Amino acid sequence: MIRTSGLTKSFGQILAVDGIDLDVREGDIYGFLGANGSGKTTTVRMLLGLVLASSGEIEVLGKRMPKQAKIVLPRVGALVEGPGAYPHLSGRRNLALSDAAGVGGSRSDRTVRIDAVLDQVGLAGVDNRPVKAYSLGMRQRLGLASALLRKPELLILDEPTNGLDPQGIREIRDLLLALHAGGTTVFLSSHLLAEVEQLCTRVGVLDRGRLVLQDQLDILTAPTGNSVVRTPDVDRAHALLDGRVLGKDGDRLTVAGTDAATLNVLLVREGIRVSELGPDRRTLEQVVLEAATNSGSDRIPAVTPSRPDQPAATFGVSG
Template sequence: MIVTRDLTKRYGRTTAVREVGLAVREGDRYGLLGPNGSGKTTLIRLLLGLVFATGGDIEVLGLPVPRRVRDVLPSVGALVEGPGMYPHLPGRTNLELFDAAGPGGGRRDRRRRIGEALERVGLAGIDRRPVRAYSLGMRQRLGLAAALLRRPRLLILDEPTNGLDPRGIREIRDLLTELHGEGTTVLLSSHLLTEIEAFCDRVGVMDGGRLVLQDDLATLRAPTGRVVLRTPDADRALALLDGRVEGRDGDRLTVRHRAPDDLNAELVTAGVRVRELAAERRSLEQVVLDATTTTSADRADRAGGDPA
């Protein structure tokens, strides 16, 4: 669905995106992560033909961008840097203008499609107030409605839950899950690790303009070879597992062991009570921190200084 090769964007002496090789496959729920200023939004703008690359290649839906971007956009829904709406006009009017101006819009069924999109994002009862009177969360929902007007094959969203309360975030996540189930591929940029972890099955991490990590989430969170054990018999377990316990915090032990079931059988046989036992996995937060810390240190080494 999306492929970039050595994609680079410079603004004067500043390189915002550096030799990025992004790969979003059909059917992916792809999460794009990274600290502020890492290049995520610039990368998305490049994918949509909103800015031109300094170097490298972009393919979206099998077509080159920006050269064939007008053929691509009718099948792509996008929300980038907040919804760009006319603040003095009502939400429905904004959607009518957005649909009429974009490629692939159809006047005959426009009213129906707008109604369906507003209902999907929770704005079915929208009134005639101008957009400037909307809350930030309502504006985000309206921007998402605009992205859904043409039943996109590919949905590209930059911080879609910005300004939403926890309930609104959950509703948007449920909507994206529903859209993905209907065949839509989703590229979601966010700084909220919990949202990426709850929705996405593939992630990319940006840092300093580079794509420093890209893989399936299940692979990145594979078992570490340790087991987390909780037991009221922590002292007995510590003695039994002498040499295999790598850490203890009260009744919680971290044990070097690759087979949780075998460890459980060993403990039960020895009469050690087990409250909880599970293979340890790295959190997404730790994955991101490890990737960005390593690359920051590498850049500092090349520059002969300390990481920022």
Template sequence: MITTKALTKRFGSIVAVNSVDLDVQDGDRYGFLGPNGSGKTTLVRMLLGLVYPTSGEISVLGSKTPAHVLPQIGSMIEGPAAYPHLSGRRNLTLLDRAGSGGARRTRKARIEEVLEQVGLASVDARPVKTYSLGMRQRLGLAAALLRQPRLLILDEPTNGLDPQGIREIRELLTALNESGTTVFLSSHLLSEVEQLCTKVGVVDHGKLVLQEELAALRAPTGRVVVESPDADKIAGMLNGQLDDRDGPRLFIRHADSAELNAWLVGSGVRVSSITAERPSLEQVVLAATGPGADRVDGTA
């Protein structure tokens, strides 16, 4: 769906993207992550043919020239674009007329369909300049969906949305993906990517430092986290299995949390909670990246 080989972009002496090999397969929900200034937006713009690479190769939907397959791609990059003095419907009408043509009735029905998908079905004729940031984000996503794309490339699609709106967009993107649309999105909301995406890529200072299935990245560590009011007693029973402790929380080397729970309860100690330890996506990303490139205190 998207592959790059040694993709590089330089701006003078600055290497914004450094020999990146992306691998996005058909059906992926791919989360593209990295600190500010890491090269995410530059790379995404190259995928859409908005910026030409200095060197390397790009293939999008089987084409080495992204512009040739743009009608099959829905995108929203660096915020939604719209004519501020026109209504949301008028903006979508102009965009759809320019892109797809077709019968007026068909275009109108499609516009109403995407407005309903993104939660703007009852929007009135007010101009876009009066929209909230969340409404503009929804309109930008509606524009990306107009042509029923095979591939969605989105930059911060939930920016400005409240928690309910974020969940709605997550559910919408999941449903689109399940119906055959590959989703590629960049976001700073790691918890949202963790809930939505099946695969992640992480860039840092222009380099792809991590690319893996999310399930593999969040596999159990081999430790069990136990919280108990009897933490002192448990610690004395473990014969060297205790790795770490944070008050009533114990980090124990054990392969099976259910087996450990049964042993602890059978030994007469109280267990408030027990779970296999898994790294969060935040922990994974922080371990793979250094300080953000937008720092100015000398630590970047």
């Protein structure tokens, strides 16, 4: 559905996106993770033809972007960096105007589609007040409605749950899952690990403009082949399992081997109380932190002055 090769964008001296090779497959809910300022939004904008790539190629729905935007974009629904609407018009009016502005939205069923999509995003009962009177969450929902208006095959959503309360986040998650079940591929850019972990089937991690990780979520968070034991008698357990213990963290032991049942019998027979026992999995957070070695890029540490014989900043070539 989305494929890029060596996609690079520099703004003057700054390399925002550095040779990334995205691969989003049909039927994915693809989580595009990265710290603020890691180049997520720039990438999303390049996919949609808003920002023009410095080099590299983009294919969306099997067609070249931005060259074939006229064919591609009518089949894509997008939410880019927050919703946008004319503040003096009502939500319905905004949707109608946007629908009339391009191809692919027929006029005859416009009202029906608008009502349906407002219902989908939970704005069915919205009145005719102008968008400037909407709350942040309502605007976000309206933006989603606009993206869904023509039943796109591919949804490209940048931080879709921004400004929503927990209840709203859950509603949107259910909506995306329902759309996915109906065959829509979703590309979701987010910095919220939990959101991605609950929703996505594949994950790509962007770190300072580089794609440092891209894989199925269930592979990334697959059991490690070890077991985890939590016990108040951690020292006795450690002594008993000596040789098999791989790590100790407070009352938590990581033990080699996957046979939790046998481990349980062993511990209980010795009178060691077990409060929790199960397979060891890496969380998405661990995976991401490991892959993205650089700290969040809105953190700017002091720079030691560079030696005069070296350029102040060097950027790696794409690869």
